[in-house]
Structures are given as C-alpha cells and as structure tokens.
Amino acid sequence: MCGEPQEHEPAIEVEGLTKLYHRLLAVDHISFVTYRGEAFGFLGPNGAGKSTVVKILTGLVQPSEGTVRILGRPLGDREVRRRIGYLPELPTFHRWLTAEEFLRFHGSLYGLRGSLLRARMEEVLALVGLAGRERQRLGTFSKGMLQRIGLAQALLNRPELLIIDELSTGLDPVGQHDLRSLLLDLKRAGTSIFINSHQLPDVEALCDRVAIINLGRILKVGAPEELFDEPLLVELRAEPLSEALLQRLAQLALAVERDQYDPCRVLLRLRSEEQAAEVAAAVHACGSRLYRLAPHRRSLEQVFLRTIELSRSLQ
Numbered sequence: 001m002c003g004e005p006q007e008h009e010p011a012i013e014v015e016g017l018t019k020l021y022h023r024l025l026a027v028d029h030i031s032f033v034t035y036r037g038e039a040f041g042f043l044g045p046n047g048a049g050k051s052t053v054v055k056i057l058t059g060l061v062q063p064s065e066g067t068v069r070i071l072g073r074p075l076g077d078r079e080v081r082r083r084i085g086y087l088p089e090l091p092t093f094h095r096w097l098t099a100e101e102f103l104r105f106h107g108s109l110y111g112l113r114g115s116l117l118r119a120r121m122e123e124v125l126a127l128v129g130l131a132g133r134e135r136q137r138l139g140t141f142s143k144g145m146l147q148r149i150g151l152a153q154a155l156l157n158r159p160e161l162l163i164i165d166e167l168s169t170g171l172d173p174v175g176q177h178d179l180r181s182l183l184l185d186l187k188r189a190g191t192s193i194f195i196n197s198h199q200l201p202d203v204e205a206l207c208d209r210v211a212i213i214n215l216g217r218i219l220k221v222g223a224p225e226e227l228f229d230e231p232l233l234v235e236l237r238a239e240p241l242s243e244a245l246l247q248r249l250a251q252l253a254l255a256v257e258r259d260q261y262d263p264c265r266v267l268l269r270l271r272s273e274e275q276a277a278e279v280a281a282a283v284h285a286c287g288s289r290l291y292r293l294a295p296h297r298r299s300l301e302q303v304f305l306r307t308i309e310l311s312r313s314l315q
C-alpha cells in the first residue's frame with residue numbers, strides 16, 4: 001500500500017458526533033479516526049449525512065454533540081484552518097472573475113500575498129492542468145475546468161489535509177483519470193485526504209480506508225480489500241450447469257448465487273479452500289465441463305450496495 005499512514009498520527013478524530021437539523025437526525029453519534037498520510041473515503045447514498053460531516057469538519061456547520069479534532073487541534077482553531085484545503089460539493093464561482101483573480105482572492109484568505117502567492121498560483125494551475133488560462137473568466141469555463149479551478153483553490157496553501165466533498169462531477173474520463181493521478185501524487189507526497197464520493201472506482205483507486213455511511217450512521221470501516229469479507233468466494237463456470245450439479249453445489253457450499261445473465265456461471269461461498277477440489281470433482285461427476293474455478297473479488301460498488309441493502313432490510 002502506498003502512502004502508509006505516518007506513524008499512525010491522527011489527521012481527523014471524531015467522537016460521538018451528532019447533528020440534529022431541527023428534528024432530523026442527520027448524523028447519529030458517529031466516531032472514526034483518519035491518519036496522517038492516509039486517504040480516507042466516505043461513501044453513502046444521497047442524504048446519508050456525508051456532506052453534513054464535511055461541513056462540520058470545515059467549520060461551516062455546528063455539531064449538536066460530540067468532539068472533533070483536526071491535525072491535533074479542536075474544531076475552529078484558526079491556525080489549523082490554514083493547513084486545510086477544502087473543495088466543496090457545489091462550489092459557487094464568481095463568473096466575472098478570471099482564474100487569476102479568483103485564486104488571488106482565495107490566496108489572500110490564506111494570508112498569501114506577493115511573490116509567494118504568484119508562485120503558488122502558477123504551481124496549482126500547472127498541477128490541475130490549467131496553465132495558460134489565468135486570464136480567462138470563470139463564466140467561460142467548462143464544468144470540468146470549474147472542477148479543476150476549485151481544486152486549484154483548495155491546494156493553494158499546500159494543505160496537510162485536503163477535504164473533498166464529491167469529486168469528478170462534470171469531468172470526462174481523461175479528466176477523471178488526471179484528477180485521480182493528481183490525488184494519488186498528493187497522497188504519495190504525504191497529504192492526508194478525506195473524500196466524500198459517489199465515484200466508487202475513484203474511491204477504490206485512491207483510498208486506503210473507507211467508511212460506509214447510511215442514515216447518519218457508519219455501517220462499516222476498513223481497507224477496501226478488508227470490506228470484501230468473503231475470502232472464500234469463488235466463481236464457477238461450467239457447462240451444462242444442470243439441476244443435478246446445482247443441487248450438489250448447494251450441498252457443498254454455504255451459499256450459491258446464480259448469475260442472472262450467464263446460465264453457466266455461479267458464485268459459491270465455500271467453507272474452506274480445500275472445498276475447491278470438491279467443487280471441481282462435482283462438476284466432473286455430473287458430466288459437465290469446467291471452464292473456470294477461481295477466487296472472486298466483489299467490487300467496492302457491490303460491497304457498498306450489499307451493505308446498504310442489508311442495513312435497509314434490518315430497519
């Protein structure tokens with residue numbers, strides 16, 4: 001794993017965090033820790049409470065209960081704000097400003113000025129692929145360019161912690177790839193990243209750990225590969241996948257999931273690795289041909305959907 005957390009020093013510490021909007025419990029006593037140098041992803045369906053948590057972390061919303069420490073300091077600490085970069089979910093841009101004027105304004109909020117500000121502006125414009133666009137008005141930027149200038153703004157102060165509330169909206173596949181590479185480079189350089197996203201492939205590629213959140217509660221936290229808590233899941237392709245073979249597989253495996261699109265394919269949850277040999281023997285005993293018998297890894301998207309589905313069925 002690249003970007004190994006730095007000596008397990010925390011970046012964000014959240015304890016019993018709760019947010020009530022009038023009677024609506026948007027965040028329900030959640031606790032988690034992210035570490036320095038780590039990219040931590042927050043995944044959840046619409047309305048899960050993700051943006052509320054980000055707004056609390058960035059001081060835009062007051063928590064109802066609980067404690068938060070960022071880079072070792074309590075919420076609202078002015079010095080710590082200078083060490084954080086924040087890309088909001090739907091940044092509002094002043095359309096009449098040029099890219100340069102926009103960055104100059106945000107730079108001044110970080111206390112940057114003069115030659116240092118000019119150097120940082122040049123640096124971030126190059127990083128996000130907007131070098132040469134300094135004089136262009138934001139009103140004439142495409143959605144992807146606006147996303148990039150938003151990120152440039154968040155990187156102006158060379159933040160130790162970058163908080164991103166939803167990324168990649170409006171970016172074409174090349175833009176998404178470039179942005180993902182940029183975030184990976186920042187992580188490799190030691191930047192801690194907290195990212196809310198619906199873009200599961202981005203989260204899977206970037207994040208060391210993810211939390212799955214729904215209805216204001218954290219359902220699971222772990223490395224993407226740890227969340228695939230089905231180590232003995234195997235994919236079997238055999239032809240024909242007869243009723244007799246399916247019955248034999250149902251006796252052998254803990255669970256058999258048929259593929260609704262491929263009549264020759266099933267996923268089997270085994271009790272032990274040794275059972276793979278029994279599965280192969282059952283295929284031959286039933287007179288079928290074995291085309292594939294291999295470990296199967298669910299995608300983060302499948303894990304996410306199953307976790308949310310399970311939590312809904314338990315309500």
Ligand SMILES: Nc1ncnc2c1ncn2[C@@H]1O[C@H](COP(=O)(O)OP(=O)(O)OP(=O)(O)O)[C@@H](O)[C@H]1O
Nearest residue numbers: 021024025026044045046047048049050051052053
């Ligand atoms: N200012 C507010 N006043 C009242 N309710 C709010 C406010 N902001 C958010 N909520 C409610 O809190 C809940 C969580 O919203 P939040 O925006 O945190 O979810 P989210 O996970 O970020 O969703 P999305 O993925 O759609 O952005 C929702 O039910 C939302 O309607």
